[in-house]
Amino acid sequence: MSVFSAQSYDQHELVAFHNDADSGLKAIVAVHNSNLGPAVGGCRMFPYVSDEAALDDVLRLSRGMTYKSALAGLPLGGGKAVILGDSHRHKSRELLLAMGRFIDSLGGRYITAEDSGTSVADMKVIGEQTAFVSGVTSRQRFGGDPSPYTAYGVYCGIRAALRFQRGSDSLKGVRVAIQGVGSVGCHLAERLLRQGADVIVADVNAANLSRAERLGARVIAPEDVLGVRCDILAPCAMGAVLTDEVIDKLRADIVAGAANNQLQTAGQAEHLRQRGVLYAPDFVINAGGIIDVYYQQQGASAEKSERHVEQIGEVLTQIFQRAEHEQRSTHSVAESMAESIFKQGDKSSLRVPA
Ligand code: NAD
Numbered sequence: 001m002s003v004f005s006a007q008s009y010d011q012h013e014l015v016a017f018h019n020d021a022d023s024g025l026k027a028i029v030a031v032h033n034s035n036l037g038p039a040v041g042g043c044r045m046f047p048y049v050s051d052e053a054a055l056d057d058v059l060r061l062s063r064g065m066t067y068k069s070a071l072a073g074l075p076l077g078g079g080k081a082v083i084l085g086d087s088h089r090h091k092s093r094e095l096l097l098a099m100g101r102f103i104d105s106l107g108g109r110y111i112t113a114e115d116s117g118t119s120v121a122d123m124k125v126i127g128e129q130t131a132f133v134s135g136v137t138s139r140q141r142f143g144g145d146p147s148p149y150t151a152y153g154v155y156c157g158i159r160a161a162l163r164f165q166r167g168s169d170s171l172k173g174v175r176v177a178i179q180g181v182g183s184v185g186c187h188l189a190e191r192l193l194r195q196g197a198d199v200i201v202a203d204v205n206a207a208n209l210s211r212a213e214r215l216g217a218r219v220i221a222p223e224d225v226l227g228v229r230c231d232i233l234a235p236c237a238m239g240a241v242l243t244d245e246v247i248d249k250l251r252a253d254i255v256a257g258a259a260n261n262q263l264q265t266a267g268q269a270e271h272l273r274q275r276g277v278l279y280a281p282d283f284v285i286n287a288g289g290i291i292d293v294y295y296q297q298q299g300a301s302a303e304k305s306e307r308h309v310e311q312i313g314e315v316l317t318q319i320f321q322r323a324e325h326e327q328r329s330t331h332s333v334a335e336s337m338a339e340s341i342f343k344q345g346d347k348s349s350l351r352v353p354a
Helices: 051-071 095-105 118-124 149-168 183-194 206-215 222-227 244-247 267-274 289-298 304-324 330-344
Strands: 014-020 025-031 037-047 077-084 110-113 177-179 198-202 232-233
Touching: 014 051, 014 095, 014 110, 014 206, 025 037, 025 051, 025 095, 037 051, 037 289, 051 077, 051 289, 077 095, 077 149, 095 110, 095 118, 095 183, 110 118, 149 183, 149 232, 149 289, 149 304, 177 183, 177 222, 177 244, 183 198, 198 206, 198 222, 222 244, 267 330, 289 304, 304 330
Parallel strands: 037 077, 037 110, 177 198, 177 232
Antiparallel strands: 014 025, 025 077
16 A cells, blocks of 8 residues: 555645554544644544545545635645544444544644544544544534535535626526535525525435425436536535536536535546536535634634635635636636645635634
8 A cells, every 4th residue: 555655645744544452443644734724624434445445535635625724714724534434333432532542642733523424422522532623612512513504605605606607696596406415415405495496406315305305395316416407516415426427418507516526536627617517616615614613613603604604605706717717627726726825824815813
């Protein structure tokens, strides 16, 4: 297994592996860049098919957090943790306490938060061993579910995309297809429906689907959602959904959703541009959660968090304008903008005191 020469290594500052025989914990923490502040990112628990898959996931995700926090104007670096195992079968109090000790041993270079396979309650257990866990001084001690803020950011981003493309951000009658109505997708559907949008949803989880249906969304089959005729496609399930094959068949004018790493590779961003689809880069539009995690840590109010999340729309508008002007993909422009901030540790672009 290669580490330094792995494609996803990309100048990571720190990668720490931990094995705790007593609890069965096997975990990796990756810190990509901390020029702007301590690395913050969620702790994912997943039954990876191999150690290589776990390493690749943590490296890609922590790199993504650096870019996300930089463009969100937060004084944070990018990091992530993964626990190798099935959260339903292998998670225990002992394992979470061992994870807390591991994070504590890094001395604050990495601050953790909930993610897929971990919950706010798990963060509370981790917090028994370390202060480096999101929300310890927050309005909701030990964190809180950031997904309503992620959904709000996606909603603001959708309106910015409509404004840029059509000159109006009215959602009345606008058709939005949401792939995945879990925590984020369902909050998003609710907001859009309240504004008069025509919301179509698809999911593989029947309970989540019926919750969205009760709100007034129309249900379609999961295999149809990526090719359905709509104004906006909002991927809110999993990553790598935007393959060349999918992009060829897209019948949406805009792609704007919460899922991380939606592009199969960066090359698909140019394919979207060639097809005339306006793509809201995922790491920009889905920053609402990390923004809220930051404000929770500061013990700041939900209103402060919301005002900051609303700025996602303005950042996206700048990206759309520059991409049009430079005839580049929105993804490539967003990456360049983030790099010009974090590589120099340029704190002048932060939207909160460092
Ligand atoms: P979630 O697990 O609550 O919801 C995901 C939903 O997608 C589930 O209902 C699941 O059944 C559904 N799904 C899975 N496979 C599917 C398929 N093939 N077709 C249709 N639906 C499918 O997760 P979430 O917290 O809502 O996050 C959604 C996405 O947004 C994830 O990719 C996550 O990494 C990303 N994200 C979430 C946050 C957050 O604050 N929760 C922040 C940033 C990014």
